[in-house]
Amino acid sequence: MIGAIAGDIVGSVYEWHNIKSKDFPFFTEKCFFTDDSVLTIALADTLLTDTPYVENLKKFYRWYPDAGYGGSFRKWVQSSQSAPYNSWGNGAAMRISPVGYAFDDLQTVLRKAEEFTAVTHNHPEGIKGGQSTAAAIFLARTCKTKEEIRHYIESQFGYDLSLHVDEIRLTYTYDESSQGTVPQALRAFLDSTDFADAIRNAISLGGDSDTLACITGGIAQAFYGSVPTWIQEKVYSILDERLRAITQQFVARYC
Template identity: 55%
Template sequence: MIGAILGDIVGSVYEFSNIKTKDFPLFSQSSSYTDDSIMTIAVADWLLHGGDLAKVMQCYGKKYPCPMGGYGGSFARWLNEDYPKPYNSWGNGSAMRVSPVGWFFNSLEETLAVAQETAIITHNHPEGIKGAQATAAAIFLSRNEKSKEYIREFIETTFDYDLHRTCDEIRPAYRFNESCQGTVPEAIIAFLESNSFEDAIRLAISLGGDSDTLACIAGGIAESFYRYQIPYNLIKKVETILEPDLWKVVQEFRNDRQYKVFWRNI
């Protein structure tokens, strides 16, 4: 999931100041984590320790109430409800927080089921569920060494996303889009078109739009595909930017199960 967090941090400064090129600095003095990273780590914490996912997410939201860019209006209200209920959202929040699920299970069926579980506590609209499942599935397939063409065909067939566009075709007219259906396919395309982990992040951000979430989703998938290729200095940068309590969960997740196997040589 560290690839998702890296994407979020790199994209954070471009969310409201879009850049339509791959040529930009990865970090600046303003780079920070957003709600994408906080809720990704909340899901990882829940996978590791169990409990009520809604309460875990609310706990993180209350502990970190003012991330860069803030929380979306409906989600912010949900975080403060005594008895939180799903609100039929089709927003991309379900996809940006799901990356740990793609690492945690040994079967695609369980991955899809738990991805849906992480979505429906807020995003119980079919598109919100689909976005989370497509993202988690792409990560699961990547870490199981499926080819990009296999991943493209599976996602298109299963979720009815059009992944036969290019970033150059998308970029000129693409604008901020908070929906899963207007974010997840574009993020997956950035991954499919990339030639490295960093290139996936740069391509996603170059599209414009909801830059941190695009790069969060693309980065989560790219991490699992480009094995051992995330430079160590980028991982250390995440450590310096995250709060110690957040980084502690990241480290715990990295030492667990499949993730530990994947990162054993890092």
């Protein structure tokens, strides 16, 4: 899942300053981790400790209240209620990558992805985004080809993955919906040549850059087998001690 966190951190400085080019510094002094990383690591901690995910979401929010959460999530997490709020946003897909690594068969991955998505994003599009992202990671880490991954996602979830990333970039704009983020992030992975290129593809689309790159990064890590050492080292230097320790524990156990 460190690939997802890396994508979030690299994309953090471009979310509100979109670029339409792959030619940009991979890390700058202004890069930071956002809610994408915080909630991804909260899920990793749930898988490591069996702490209920709703409990972890609220606890991690209290620890990192200024990480850039969406309005609906912020309202939910600050309330005393725990019922989901029928979101179709991209917030569940951005945090789901640990599920794709932690389970050893596709049906369990799909079931767990729905379970952890639906605690907030119980709209069908929200669940589809979480499941498709986790499934792509599972398929990638179990040595499926890009064409096999594309065929499964299109046939199982109905996403149109036909446009090359260069075509998407021309007209793509900011979109916080699951259905307007996940297919584009998947295509950024499909058209990549290595991990770093996948992140560059995702960010170059513009839009919700950190979330696009977070989703793409989780899949790209699984497919290419690892995240380059220099990227991992930079990510760990940006995470604080708590988030770094949980990430390292998860990576050691599941990646």
